[in-house]
Amino acid sequence: MKNLIIYYSRAGQNYVNGIIKDLAKGNSEVAAEFVHKAAGGDIFKIETVKEYDEDYMICTEEAKRELHDHARPELKQYLTDISQYENIFVVGPCWWGTFPMPMYTQLERLDFGGKKVFLLMTHEGSGMGSCEHEMKKIMKGAEFGKALAVHGADAPDSEKEIAAWAKAIIN
Numbered sequence: 001m002k003n004l005i006i007y008y009s010r011a012g013q014n015y016v017n018g019i020i021k022d023l024a025k026g027n028s029e030v031a032a033e034f035v036h037k038a039a040g041g042d043i044f045k046i047e048t049v050k051e052y053d054e055d056y057m058i059c060t061e062e063a064k065r066e067l068h069d070h071a072r073p074e075l076k077q078y079l080t081d082i083s084q085y086e087n088i089f090v091v092g093p094c095w096w097g098t099f100p101m102p103m104y105t106q107l108e109r110l111d112f113g114g115k116k117v118f119l120l121m122t123h124e125g126s127g128m129g130s131c132e133h134e135m136k137k138i139m140k141g142a143e144f145g146k147a148l149a150v151h152g153a154d155a156p157d158s159e160k161e162i163a164a165w166a167k168a169i170i171n
Helices: 027-039 056-069 101-107 131-138 152-157 159-170
Strands: 003-007 012-016 019-023 042-045 087-093 116-123 148-151
Touching (some): 027 042, 148 152
Parallel strands (some): 003 087
């Protein structure tokens, strides 16, 4: 059984417990690393060609526009084949109620037939938002397991919770 962790994360200015903070590492990257440490396997970071604005408020407007336009931002690299994996962990932040559009760019290109998919979303109060519903529409053929919502501000202290979730999945 082989595991794959696909994630998107944004370092720099982030909304944390009601204020803007500068993060050296994004909350979703922290969470993805905890999944990797607990479950093992390969890890793939989704990165856009065009960076989002460093200013958090401008970035949120960019993200809102992309969602509204159903944009699919160009990525620096793409995964093209996930046939060797059984379990796919998809980790990312909640942007306007779902995963950021770069995640759609990547996920829509893959064949999830027969794969077990587990979603982990970091958020600042919205939980999973509409993420599970949206992912089920684009990840055709996947079998979805229990999802996990992690409060972003608590991500650095959530290793025990994330590890327990990931280990329960692979055992």
